Amino acid sequence: MNSVDDFIRRDLAAIWHPCTQMHDHETVPMLAIARGEGAWLIGMDGQRYLDAISSWWTNLFGHAEPRIAAAIAAQAQTLEQVIFAGFTHAPAVELAERLLALAPPGLARVFYADNGSSAVEVALKMSFHYWRNQGHGERRRFIALSGGYHGETLGALAVSDTGLYREAYAPLLMQRIVAPSPDAYEAAPGESAEQVALRRLDDLHVLLERHAHEVCALIVEPLVQCAGGMRMYHPRYLSGLRALCDRFDVHLIADEIAVGFGRTGTLFACEQAPPPHAGAAPGITPDFMCLSKGLTGGFMPLAAVLTTQRVYDAFYAEYSAGKAFLHSHSYTGNPLACRAALATLDIFRDEPVLQRNRTLAAYVAARLAPLVDHPHVAEVRQTGLIAAVELVADKRTRTPFPAHERRGLRARLDALTHGVVLRPLGEVIYTMPPYCITPGEIDRIVDAIASGIDVACR
DSSP states (O other), X not given: OOHHHHHHHHHHHHOOOTTOOGGGGGTSOOOOEEEEEBTEEEETTSOEEEETTHHHHTOSSOBTOHHHHHXXXXXXXXXXXXXXXXXXXXXXXXXXXXXXXXXXXXXXXXXXXXXXXXHHHHHHHHHHHHHHHTTOTTOOEEEEETTOOOOXXXXXXXXXXXXXXXXXXXXXXXXXXXXXXXXXXXXXXXXOHXXXXXXXXXXXXXXXXXXXXXXXXEEEOSSEETTTXXXXXXXXXXXXXXXXXHHHTOXXXXXXXXXTTTTTSSSSGGGGSOOSSTTOXXXXXXXXXXXXXXXXXXXXXXXXXXXXXXXXXXXXXXXXXXXXXXXOOTTTTOHHHHHHHHHHHHHHHHSOHHHHHHHHHHHHHHHHGGGGGOTTEEEEEEETTEEEEEEOSBTTTTBOOOGGGOHHHHHHHHXXXXXXXXXXXXXXXXXXXXXXXXXXXXXXXXXXXXXXXXXXXX
């Protein structure tokens, strides 16, 4: 047994990995990674793998990006951690100021957490507690979209609609109200993505008429329902969603954890909502915006929940009033993570990142276009640098492959033979590469996807 095999044996003897049926690793290889370099991961055996999924959608500018690494190293020499209750520090303050300057207008306060699920928990609790402080304790339910995903802690999972997870933990979860997704994949023959969005807004209007009096907030992933199969929808839905939430006085939570920081072509996906009327500015302002993943460029766990002054004011009172927001964790506002986030924002400030991403996205679209005609491809869809190919047994009827056949896994394993890391969502093969990707590396990813489809669909 060589040293890498021995290392993997040690891993499998001691570690329980996330989102993994550990039994799979009797046949599916575990990759032991020694280091990262730009868009590449280098294994302990020297094998190179192109990271086509940005290591779970976190990495923005490449592995071991020197500017972010240097910022963390410098901060570590000064202050690595301090309690954030009653204390503060420069990286946290500067980061909050810069996030608010970049965010949609009207967001005025930043609450720090440490990961995406925690950010969603904060937003859910903060919305409920706002209404409680306002004398509306009857508001204790949430509306979520079918096919949505917001994390795996109990609150975040309760407002998600991923069947396997909800089925396992259903007895522990609060009951949310489900609105039909505006997902354009579900369009009727001849129906446009925009028409689907408008139809689903009508459905939501009916739900709100019936339930608004008991609802705290509606939560949505703007433009792309990522873990739900990279399903995408028209930005008109966001404009209508904001209008309905205003009309029925319900909070809007924008989960930008996966789609924020340039993934969709704008810094935040919410910016792409069309103006509600002539002369108005594009984009919407949610009541809560949840950020994580790309916030630190993929270097450190950190999350931020941005909210309005109106929400903040509902908690601002004498201690004896009992209105204080009750949420904390030991590493809130960690200086190292905040400094990594500041270095990430510096790159956005100093380089034409979004313009470059749009150019790369156009190249991805051109390279994926031939797959539209594949007999087992139901749809090729894309929003910014997020692109997905959905496999089906029958293209005409869009009949899916039986789940137990695990066609996506076959494609993933074939991609590894081409030195490309993919992690399909069921039968949806997608790529969400880091922004340092080159056209030549995109060619390699698309070639691996095409090969994987052929192998998976035999």
